[in-house]
Amino acid sequence: MNLFPNGWWPYLAGGLLVGAGIGGIFxxxxxRAGASSFFTTTWSWLSRHDYFQRPVFRDARTWRLAFTLGLLVGASLFAARSPQDFVTRVAPWRLLVGGLLVGFGTRLSRGCTSGHGICGISAGSKPSLLAVLVFMAVAILVAHAMRAAGVTP
Amino acid sequence: MKLLWILLGGAIFGFGLALSGMTKPEVVLAFLNFDDFGLMLVMAGGIAVTALAFHFGPRLRAKPPCGEYEPPDAKLRRGTVLGAVLFGIGWGVAGICPGAMLASLGTGNWPIVYGIVGAFLGAYAQGRWAPEE
Known part of the structure; x- marks a missing residue:
């Protein structure tokens, strides 16, 4: 069984760059730059609701917007020099339903693959490690179930 | 200056996500279906470098050039596990997570807008109807 049928170096090099970006910001x-907070702090510009107007979100909204712009710029620099096709075939309904759950779940859990997965584990946070084990296990089960049910792409 | 460092760090992060294929839902789903374990290398590489920065940064220098070292948030909350379950369902359904879907827009993957709109709506619903503390 080949664990890396598409090679291993872009994964490792990409991961080291992900760490260089987060580590460099620190x-x-x-x-500690996780990605999911952006989806909450950005609402502080649009919603007057108390939750979104909390200082913890208002004070971070500008740097989190800059961080997200950085993500877009960096990814576009790679894509501009790559012959790959980046447009996904995954069905729009899956992206929308998945996105809803990802937005709700990561904000309820206060972290995502970068916040809990990279920042949390790197800081030795046990709750983050627990969150990662839970979302990994659930996602693996769900992906296998979707494939077994014949949902492609 | 602070924002420039953040923009630069974000760009390195985003470049790495695109290089590693994490901006493609298909590549993430290939990991979740055990077809390609590359995602584990991305996580390992990211954690290794970040852990070095988190560990040695404050020991080598009392203060960063812009701001203060933020203490880690290692608190277990009621939502930590339930939120992770919901996130896991979404990640398994679509193969998208927050940083990767935002970077994915930068690669010109236009259908990812469905995921980003969903994430904004989901985050809004959490803030309105399931806020904590």
């Missing part, structure tokens, strides 16, 4: 600004 070394220069002291911030």
């Amino acid at each position: 070394l220069t600004t002291g911030l």
Whole structure:
């Protein structure tokens, strides 16, 4: 059984760059940059509801927007020099339903693959490790069930 | 200056996500279906470098150039596990997570807009109807 049928170096190199980005932000600004908070802090510009107007979200909304712009710029720089096709075939309904659950779930859990997975584990946080084990296990089960049910792509 | 560092760090992060294929839902789903374990290398590489920065940063320098070192948030809340279950369902259904879907838009993957709109709506619903603390 081949664990890496498409090679291993882009995964490892990409992962090291992900760490360099998060680590670099920490070394220069002291911030621990997970991605999911952006989906909450951005609402502080649009909704007057108390939750979104909390100082913890308002104070972070500008840097989190800059962080997201960075993600877009960095990914576009790679895509501009790559012959790959980046447009997904995964059905729109899956992206929308998945997106809803990802937005709700990561914000309820206060972290995602980068917040709990990379920042949390790197800081030795046990709750983050627990969250990662839970979302990995659930996602593996769901993906296998979707495939078994014949949902493709 | 602080925002420039964040923009630069975000760009390195986003470049890495695109290089590693994590911006493609198909590649993430291939991991979740045990066809290709590359995602584990991405996580391992990311954690290795980040852990070094988190560990040695504050020991080598009392203060970063812009701001203060933020203490880690390692609190177990009621929502930590339930939220992770819901996130896991979404990740398994679509193969998308927050950083990867935002970077994915940068690669020109236009259908990812469905996922991003969903994530904004989901985050709104959480803030309105399931806020914590």
